[in-house]
Amino acid sequence: MxxxxxxxxxxxxxxxxxxxxxxxxxxxxxxxxxxxxxxxxxxxxxxxxxxxxxxxxxxxxxxxxxxxxxxxxxxxxxxxxxxxxxxxxxxxxxxxxxxxxxxxxLAQNGELHPIQEGFREEHGLQCGFCTPGMIMTAVDLLNKNPEPTETEIRHALEGNFCRCTGYHNIVKAIQYAATKMKEKEVAHV
Amino acid sequence: MCSLIGQAVKRVEDKRFITGKGKYTDDIVLPNMTYAYIIRSPYAHAKILKLDTSQALAMEGIVAIFTGEDIAKSGVNGVPCGWQVNFNTGETMKEPPHPLLVKDKVLHVGDSVAIIIAESRALAKDAAEMVEIEYEELPCVTDPYKAIQKGAPVVHDIAPDNKCYVWELGDRQKTDDYMAKAHHVTSLEFVNQRLVPNAIEPRAAIGDYDETNDRYTLYTSSQNPHLIRLLMCAFVLGLPEHKVRVIAPDVGGGFGSKIFHYVEEALVTWASKQIGRPVKWTAERSESFITDAHGRDHVTRAEMGFDKDGKIMALRVRTAANLGAYLSTFSTCVPTYLHGTLLQGLYTTPAIHVEVTGAFTHTTAVDAYRGAGRPEATYLLERLVENGARELGIDPAELRFKNFIPPFDGVNQPGYQTQVALQYDSGNYPAVLERALEMVDYKNFRKEQEEARKNGKYLGIGISTYIEACGIAPSAVVGSLGARAGLFESAQVRIQPTGKVSVYTGSHSHGQGHETTFAQVVADKLGISMSDVEIVHGDSDSVAFGMGTYGSRSLAVGGSAIVKSIDKVLEKGAKIAAHKLEASVDDLEYAGGKWTVKGTDKSIGFGDIALTAYVPHDYPQGLEPGLDFSSFYDPANFTYPYGAHIAVVEVDIETGKVNLKRFVACDDVGNIINPMIVEGQIHGGVVQGIGQALFEEAIYDDNGQLLTGSYMDYTMPRADDVPSFEVDRTITPCPHNPLGVKGAGEAGTIGSAPAVVNAVLDALAPFNIKDIKMPLTPQRVWKAIHGK
Missing domain, CATH: 3.10.20.30 (Beta-grasp domain)
Structure with missing residues (x-):
C-alpha cells in the first residue's frame, strides 16, 4: 500500500x-x-x-x-x-x-567525472566527508549553468558545509571541472 | 630523479573520497550488529529522582538498556583527565569524576543518563520515548566569571567555589612595576566566545567483543586511537590492553574535538561484552552540539603598557576559563600551558604576568579546538597592540615593527627565551609582516580608505601577527608541566622483500593528507617511487603505538619518527650493500635508490638489497636478516610557526553587515613538503578564524540550554561568506627536527580572527569604537555604530 x-x-x-x-x-x-x-x-x-x-x-x-x-x-x-x-x-x-x-x-567505465577530477586536481577536499555532497551539488550547478562565475559557484554551495578547505579550493575544483566539461562536452548526468 | 620534497603532489587518498568509497565509522556494518541511542539530560543541573525503563525494555526489538546504576554496579570508572594543572599555591587541581552514565545528578544538558540498545537505531529512539525519568531541576551557572563569584550554584562538591585551579605564569611583581611606570596603558575586557568545533562527520563508535578470543575491537572517529586504547584500558574499563584493538578508520575532520576519550567509546565497548553483540552508536548533529567538547570560552581582562615611543613594557592578563561540567582529556592545559605560554607573541615585552582561573560550569566540557589556547593568546595580544597603536597615534604596522623580536635562526644565533617559559626555535618575524603588507598594498590602502569615506563607504584594514607552539611536544618538558602522557611519536618502516615499503605511523590523518606527505618524505629519502610506499595509520593492531594528531604535530613529530626509521634502514642497507659490492661502508654513497662505490660505476639497487635482507644467502656475517625498523621520536623543543594575516573589510553602516573583501596571509611554517596541502590547511584554518570573528557562537540561556544547538541556530561559515584568499610564505627551517618543519594545521585559525576584528574597528574608526564582542554580527556592529 x-x-x-x-x-x-x-x-x-x-x-x-x-x-x-x-x-x-x-x-x-x-x-x-x-x-x-x-x-x-x-x-x-x-x-x-x-x-x-x-x-x-x-x-x-x-x-x-x-x-x-x-x-x-x-x-x-x-x-x-x-x-x-x-x-x-x-x-x-x-x-x-x-x-x-x-x-x-558518477565515474563511468573507470573514468572519473570531470568534477571528481577537479576536486583531486585542485585539492578540493581534505577529510572527504562533505565531498560527495559537494560534488553532487556541483553536478547540479554545472548542469544548469555550465559557465558559472566565482560568485555563482559560492552561491550554489550555500547549502553545503565544509569545515576543512575554507571553500577556496572547492571553488577552484568546480572552475576546473567547468572548463574541462566545456572542452569535452561531457554528457550531463 | 628530482626531489619530491616541496612538490605539490596530488593526494593519493583522494580517489576513495571522491568516488564515495571512503570508510568512516558509521559506514561499517558488522554481522549481528545492534544500535545504541543514548538518553541525555534535558536539564543543566538536576537530580534524577526516578528512572523506569520497564516499558521501554518490553518493546519489540529492544536488546538491553543500561543506566547509571548498572555502570556503578559494574565497577567501571569514569573517563579521566590527561593533564594535571596545579593551583599557584601548589595545591593539586580539583578533579571530579566523569561517569559513563550518570546515576544521581546530571551536570549539563546532554549529560548521558541511559543507553538503549536495539535492533535498529529507529527502534532505539522509539524506546527512548518510553523511558520514564523524573528530574528535580536545580539552579545552574554557565558563565565562567559568574561561576567563581560567591554564592554561585556549585557544580561539584569537591570544588565549592567552582575553581578547578588558579594558575599563574610570569613575574607578577615586575609586571605590576613596569605597568605602573608605563607612559600609556591600554586595556580590554572581553569574551573569547565559546565555539562548537563541528567536524562535519558526527562522532561514532562501534564496540565489538569477541568472546571466543576474549578480544575487544573499538572502531571510533578518533584523532588518536592508541591514546583512546590506553585511557580506556588503564583508567576506565580495566581491560588488558593486548586484548583491545582500536581502529580509527577514515575520520571526517576533527579540529581537536576528536582527540579526547569520550564516554560513548567506553560505553559501546563495555556494552558489547554485556550483550555479546557489536554495538554501534552514531551521534546525531544535535547530539554532537551538546556532547562534543567545545572550544575557547574565556572571560578576560588584559592590559598592555607602552613607553612614550610605543615600545611594549608590560602585559597583564586575568582570565576566567570555562572548563564545563567535566574535565575533558586536555581541557586543563588549554587555557594554561597552551595559552599563558604564548603571551610573549612576537614582541620583546620585558614583563608578563598571567593568571587563569579554570571554572566548572553546568555546560558541555570545553577542550582543545583548532589552535587551542594560542588563538586566545593571539586575540588578546593583537587587539591590545592595535588599540594601543590607535590610542598612541602610531600606525599599527609600525608599532609592531618597533616591538618585534629581531631575526634569529636558532643555529648561529640562540633561540629566544621568552618571559613565559618557552624558548622560540627560529624566526624572522618582521619578514612575514613586510611581505603581507606588500601583498595587500598597505601604503595605497590608506588613500583608498580616505577616498571611500568621503563617499560614505567604510573600508577597514586589520593586521594580526601570531606565533604558536606546535610539534607537541617534548615529553620531559610537558611532563614537568603536568601532562600525564609522553608526547613523542612512533614510526615503523618495513621494507618488503621486493623493495616495496610499508610505513606504520602513530600519527592519524583525518584530512591532513598524511598518506601523501609522508609517502613523499619516504620516497624522497629512499629514492624510490611514491607508488612503492604505503602509509598505514589508525589501527592499534598494525601500528605499535602512537600519540595521534593534534597541535600541528604530525609532520614535525610523526614525520621525524619516520625519518629516524629510514636512517636505520639505510644504515643497515649500506652494510649489506658493502658486502655485496666488496667495498667498505665508508666508501658507499646512497642516491637515486642505489648504493654506489664512490668514484666508480659499481652500484647495487635498493630492491636488490631488500631481497638480500630477506634471502640472506650471501650476507654479512653476524648481521640479522630483515629490513624493518621502528623508532620513537621525542622532540627536543616545540616548533614555533608564525605569520602575519591582514583582512580588508567594508562595513555597511546602515545594516552593520561586514563584507570581507580580501584576506592576505604570509605564514612561516618552516620547510614545506607539499605546498598544495599546506595552503589547503591555511585556507581552512583561516575560515575557522573568520567564523569566530563574524559568525559562530555557542550561547547558553540562564537555564543552561544551548540556544545554538543546531545548524539552524549556530552560524557556520558558508562558501558565499568568504572570499578567495591570497597566501604566501617565508621559510625559516626548524633547527631541531630532521625535516626542518614546524607545522601548519592551526596557523590559519590563530592568525585570522584578530585580523578581521581589527579591520572592522579600523573601518569604524570615525565612530571611535574600542571593542565589539565576537562574533561581529550585523546586529552587534549596528548597535556599536549607533551607540546602543
Whole structure:
C-alpha cells in the first residue's frame, strides 16, 4: 500500500490519530521501485525511513553521508530525477519511481567525472566527508549553468558545509571541472 | 630523479573520497550488529529522582538498556583527565569524576543518563520515548566569571567555589612595576566566545567483543586511537590492553574535538561484552552540539603598557576559563600551558604576568579546538597592540615593527627565551609582516580608505601577527608541566622483500593528507617511487603505538619518527650493500635508490638489497636478516610557526553587515613538503578564524540550554561568506627536527580572527569604537555604530 508521507506527518501533528496508531503506521512497510546509479531496485522500506538511510543501510551506498539533522549541511546531496536533493530531507517512499545518482554512480567505465577530477586536481577536499555532497551539488550547478562565475559557484554551495578547505579550493575544483566539461562536452548526468 | 620534497603532489587518498568509497565509522556494518541511542539530560543541573525503563525494555526489538546504576554496579570508572594543572599555591587541581552514565545528578544538558540498545537505531529512539525519568531541576551557572563569584550554584562538591585551579605564569611583581611606570596603558575586557568545533562527520563508535578470543575491537572517529586504547584500558574499563584493538578508520575532520576519550567509546565497548553483540552508536548533529567538547570560552581582562615611543613594557592578563561540567582529556592545559605560554607573541615585552582561573560550569566540557589556547593568546595580544597603536597615534604596522623580536635562526644565533617559559626555535618575524603588507598594498590602502569615506563607504584594514607552539611536544618538558602522557611519536618502516615499503605511523590523518606527505618524505629519502610506499595509520593492531594528531604535530613529530626509521634502514642497507659490492661502508654513497662505490660505476639497487635482507644467502656475517625498523621520536623543543594575516573589510553602516573583501596571509611554517596541502590547511584554518570573528557562537540561556544547538541556530561559515584568499610564505627551517618543519594545521585559525576584528574597528574608526564582542554580527556592529 502506498501512503502519502505528508499525510502521516500532518496526522501526527494534528493529533488525528493516537500515538500508538501513529507508531503502527510509521512502522508499516512500503514497497518502492527506484533506479539508483542505473540499477533498478525493488525494496521494502519503513514508511518513516529517510532516503539517505535507505541508500546507506539498505543499498550499502555509504558514499552519501549524514552530517546533520536539519537539512543544513548538504553531505547527503544526491541527484534525483536530474536535480540535487538532500536525501535526509525526503522519505525513501517519496522516491518511489524516481531515478537517483549518488557519488558512486558518477565515474563511468573507470573514468572519473570531470568534477571528481577537479576536486583531486585542485585539492578540493581534505577529510572527504562533505565531498560527495559537494560534488553532487556541483553536478547540479554545472548542469544548469555550465559557465558559472566565482560568485555563482559560492552561491550554489550555500547549502553545503565544509569545515576543512575554507571553500577556496572547492571553488577552484568546480572552475576546473567547468572548463574541462566545456572542452569535452561531457554528457550531463 | 628530482626531489619530491616541496612538490605539490596530488593526494593519493583522494580517489576513495571522491568516488564515495571512503570508510568512516558509521559506514561499517558488522554481522549481528545492534544500535545504541543514548538518553541525555534535558536539564543543566538536576537530580534524577526516578528512572523506569520497564516499558521501554518490553518493546519489540529492544536488546538491553543500561543506566547509571548498572555502570556503578559494574565497577567501571569514569573517563579521566590527561593533564594535571596545579593551583599557584601548589595545591593539586580539583578533579571530579566523569561517569559513563550518570546515576544521581546530571551536570549539563546532554549529560548521558541511559543507553538503549536495539535492533535498529529507529527502534532505539522509539524506546527512548518510553523511558520514564523524573528530574528535580536545580539552579545552574554557565558563565565562567559568574561561576567563581560567591554564592554561585556549585557544580561539584569537591570544588565549592567552582575553581578547578588558579594558575599563574610570569613575574607578577615586575609586571605590576613596569605597568605602573608605563607612559600609556591600554586595556580590554572581553569574551573569547565559546565555539562548537563541528567536524562535519558526527562522532561514532562501534564496540565489538569477541568472546571466543576474549578480544575487544573499538572502531571510533578518533584523532588518536592508541591514546583512546590506553585511557580506556588503564583508567576506565580495566581491560588488558593486548586484548583491545582500536581502529580509527577514515575520520571526517576533527579540529581537536576528536582527540579526547569520550564516554560513548567506553560505553559501546563495555556494552558489547554485556550483550555479546557489536554495538554501534552514531551521534546525531544535535547530539554532537551538546556532547562534543567545545572550544575557547574565556572571560578576560588584559592590559598592555607602552613607553612614550610605543615600545611594549608590560602585559597583564586575568582570565576566567570555562572548563564545563567535566574535565575533558586536555581541557586543563588549554587555557594554561597552551595559552599563558604564548603571551610573549612576537614582541620583546620585558614583563608578563598571567593568571587563569579554570571554572566548572553546568555546560558541555570545553577542550582543545583548532589552535587551542594560542588563538586566545593571539586575540588578546593583537587587539591590545592595535588599540594601543590607535590610542598612541602610531600606525599599527609600525608599532609592531618597533616591538618585534629581531631575526634569529636558532643555529648561529640562540633561540629566544621568552618571559613565559618557552624558548622560540627560529624566526624572522618582521619578514612575514613586510611581505603581507606588500601583498595587500598597505601604503595605497590608506588613500583608498580616505577616498571611500568621503563617499560614505567604510573600508577597514586589520593586521594580526601570531606565533604558536606546535610539534607537541617534548615529553620531559610537558611532563614537568603536568601532562600525564609522553608526547613523542612512533614510526615503523618495513621494507618488503621486493623493495616495496610499508610505513606504520602513530600519527592519524583525518584530512591532513598524511598518506601523501609522508609517502613523499619516504620516497624522497629512499629514492624510490611514491607508488612503492604505503602509509598505514589508525589501527592499534598494525601500528605499535602512537600519540595521534593534534597541535600541528604530525609532520614535525610523526614525520621525524619516520625519518629516524629510514636512517636505520639505510644504515643497515649500506652494510649489506658493502658486502655485496666488496667495498667498505665508508666508501658507499646512497642516491637515486642505489648504493654506489664512490668514484666508480659499481652500484647495487635498493630492491636488490631488500631481497638480500630477506634471502640472506650471501650476507654479512653476524648481521640479522630483515629490513624493518621502528623508532620513537621525542622532540627536543616545540616548533614555533608564525605569520602575519591582514583582512580588508567594508562595513555597511546602515545594516552593520561586514563584507570581507580580501584576506592576505604570509605564514612561516618552516620547510614545506607539499605546498598544495599546506595552503589547503591555511585556507581552512583561516575560515575557522573568520567564523569566530563574524559568525559562530555557542550561547547558553540562564537555564543552561544551548540556544545554538543546531545548524539552524549556530552560524557556520558558508562558501558565499568568504572570499578567495591570497597566501604566501617565508621559510625559516626548524633547527631541531630532521625535516626542518614546524607545522601548519592551526596557523590559519590563530592568525585570522584578530585580523578581521581589527579591520572592522579600523573601518569604524570615525565612530571611535574600542571593542565589539565576537562574533561581529550585523546586529552587534549596528548597535556599536549607533551607540546602543
Amino acid at each position: 502506498q501512503v502519502s508521507s505528508f499525510n502521516l506527518i500532518i496526522s501526527k501533528e494534528t493529533h488525528l490519530i493516537t500515538n500508538n496508531s501513529y507508531h503502527n503506521i510509521v512502522n508499516m512497510n512500503l514497497s518502492i521501485q527506484v533506479e539508483v546509479n542505473g540499477k533498478k531496485h525493488r525494496s521494502t522500506v519503513e514508511a518513516r525511513q529517510l532516503l539517505v538511510y535507505y541508500l546507506r543501510d539498505q543499498l550499502r551506498l555509504t558514499g552519501t553521508h549524514i552530517g546533520c539533522d536539519t537539512s543544513s549541511c548538504g553531505a547527503c546531496t544526491v541527484i534525483l530525477d536530474g536535480k540535487a536533493v538532500k536525501s535526509c530531507t525526503m522519505l525513501a517512499a517519496q522516491a518511489d519511481g524516481c531515478s537517483i545518482t549518488t557519488v558512486e554512480g
